[in-house]
């Protein structure tokens with residue numbers, strides 16, 4: 135329940151509760167029922183329009199049993215698995231950020247009161263209790279990153295904070311990595327380590343379809359206590375860990391983060407930026423699907439009579455021209471400058487700003503890029519051809 | 533200390549309203565609004581900080597506070613009309629209301645400048661964010677060594693705060709140099725870009741502290757001249773401008789490498805941003 139940054143890595147043992155337990159796959163329905171009965175709207179993966187997205191799940195039958203995704207640069211499609219795994223896929227176009235930091239929300243309204251005068255009506259939000267079911271390790275890392283951005287700076291986004299405090303997280307360890315995943319090299323997954331209330335590992339083979347359930351908080355322990363669980367044995371635990379290790383080993387992509395901060399910021403005039411800009415359509419897809427991208431803009435609306443006005447906040451992208459507009463023209467006119475902003479922010483200046491990389495290795499930006507631009511490739515290309523000692527100091531000519 | 537602090541903390545994106553007590557035309561495209569906050573709220577700020585000003589139904593823009601930091605019953609802003617929001621703001625009349633959030637951002641180093649020669653360099657509307665510094669310097673003149681104001685405007689008609697500049701230049705303990713890009717018949721002062729004033733300005737580069745505000749390109753050349761005279765980057769301060777939608781470090785728009793101009797700036801010590809300052813489209 136609390137922000138992940140405040141959580142201990144070790145699960146909290148709770149009296150009367152269980153630190154770990156084994157449940158049958160059929161218990162998923164009970165978990166959903168328990169959460170719903172406690173007033174949580176349960177959000178989880180489901181099939182829609184040829185993709186696995188996150189939306190309200192009312193029954194275990196809504197989960198994409200037996201489906202998996204195949205992903206590559208610019209490619210996403212679903213395929214039947216040869217089992218009935220409920221979480222046998224990686225990540226889709228949605229991320230949980232849409233529920234904590236919604237794509238659009240009203241900030242406030244204003245109402246005219248006589249000539250030239252108006253009053254501001256603050257927006258009241260009563261946050262809905264929500265349970266996120268099926269949060270991957272990379273996504274937990276992404277949530278922890280957004281927690282820092284929205285809750286740990288000089289100003290707190292009150293809506294994000296309220297939503298966050300009302301969220302229960304049921305994480306799931308990955309038993310399958312997409313070809314676009316590279317969380318292992320970003321040190322964010324595939325093993326779930328912190329920031330969850332419950333963590334599941336799905337074990338599905340010829341004999342059984344069960345979940346190892348581990349608790350991360352008292353809330354999680356209380357939930358587990360309501361399920362029909364048997365104690366987990368050392369063998370169960372070992373098998374669960376093996377599944378995740380196999381996933382890590384199967385990962386095809388990686389990003390070498392060694393000195394990536396200085397590598398990118400020390401090569402702001404590298405020819406590769408122009409080269410990638412020739413391919414990039416500046417469509418903004420990568421920023422929309424990225425679970426850590428946090429940029430937003432505002433829009434002012436008025437009704438026809440001009441009596442009321444409102445201000446809404448919308449997701450925005452550094453790939454748009456207006457993003458950097460100041461009187462006289464955009465700061466980043468060229469696609470080169472915009473792609474460079476995106477990647478240097480994500481992998482370098484993010485570290486200066488928030489003490490962490492802005493990339494968790496989920497691979498979404500690779501899959502959903504219509505032309506298949508792959509940031510791991512871009513970094514590799516810059517690394518391969520960067521001058522031996524990128525020195526930031528050399529940039530200034532004075 | 534700050535008026536909207538409680539408000540900003542609880543609802544950082546929601547403005548309070550203020551009433552325009554006085555509106556004053558400064559030049560053909562600039563005007564100063566004197567704003568009184570609702571419920572007689574007091575307002576205090578540090579020179580260099582800005583507010584987000586909202587015009588009903590039109591939009592919200594960052595505008596520096598240009599008044600005297602010693603006064604707290606009124607908020608002053610000098611705005612140049614350049615587009616949609618500033619245009620609508622110009623149309624506001626005395627008695628009209630606008631939304632206001634702030635103050636935000638970093639401040640000019642008026643304390644660090646104590647005991648030093650102070651060089652204030654402004655181009656165009658860039659004088660507005662520096663006026664609070666000038667009020668402070670004049671009020672505490674004894675704390676500073678030589679004070680020099682260098683100001684550049686497009687034409688003599690575009691010179692802001694003419695009366696005040698006149699008053700200050702009449703003082704024996706302040707030097708004011710103004711220059712215009714294009715002179716008119718009645719102008720007897722300097723003609724040319726502002727950088728031409730720097731080599732001749734009376735300050736000791738070894739101990740001077742410079743505060744520079746204007747278009748980025750103007751600041752670029754001013755910094756170069758200051759460097760040439762031997763003022764080091766850690767004694768040069770500039771105020772940066774970037775697109776701003778939130779002013780509280782959350783919307784991302786104002787990013788400048790590792791910095792958010794809205795919360796780490798707008799005023800930066802030049803060595804903090806030097807490595808990026810000459811990178812194009814950064």
Ligand SMILES: Cc1cc2nc3c(=O)[nH]c(=O)nc-3n(C[C@H](O)[C@H](O)[C@H](O)COP(=O)(O)OP(=O)(O)OC[C@H]3O[C@@H](n4cnc5c(N)ncnc54)[C@H](O)[C@@H]3O)c2cc1C
Nearest residue numbers: 460461593594595596611612615616617618774775776798
């Ligand atoms: C920290 C700071 C202090 C400023 N102080 C002053 C001041 O004291 N006086 C003054 O006249 N101007 C100041 N400006 C510039 C002022 O904010 C812009 O002129 C204004 O935003 C233009 O808005 P517009 O809608 O009229 O212009 P348009 O060209 O119609 O712009 C549309 C939108 O783009 C954005 N935008 C455009 N120009 C800028 C800009 N320069 N900076 C940030 N966002 C911009 C705004 O969201 C604006 O609504 C300051 C800017 C910053 C960042």
Ligand code: SF4
Nearest residue numbers: 424493494496497499
């Ligand atoms: S940059 Fe790409 S891989 Fe990294 S977190 Fe964002 S979407 Fe995922």
Ligand code: SF4
Nearest residue numbers: 414415417418420503
């Ligand atoms: S990198 Fe790909 S997804 Fe991102 S803006 Fe460019 S074309 Fe779109």
Ligand code: FES
Nearest residue numbers: 779783784786794
């Ligand atoms: S203006 Fe939004 S982050 Fe600076």
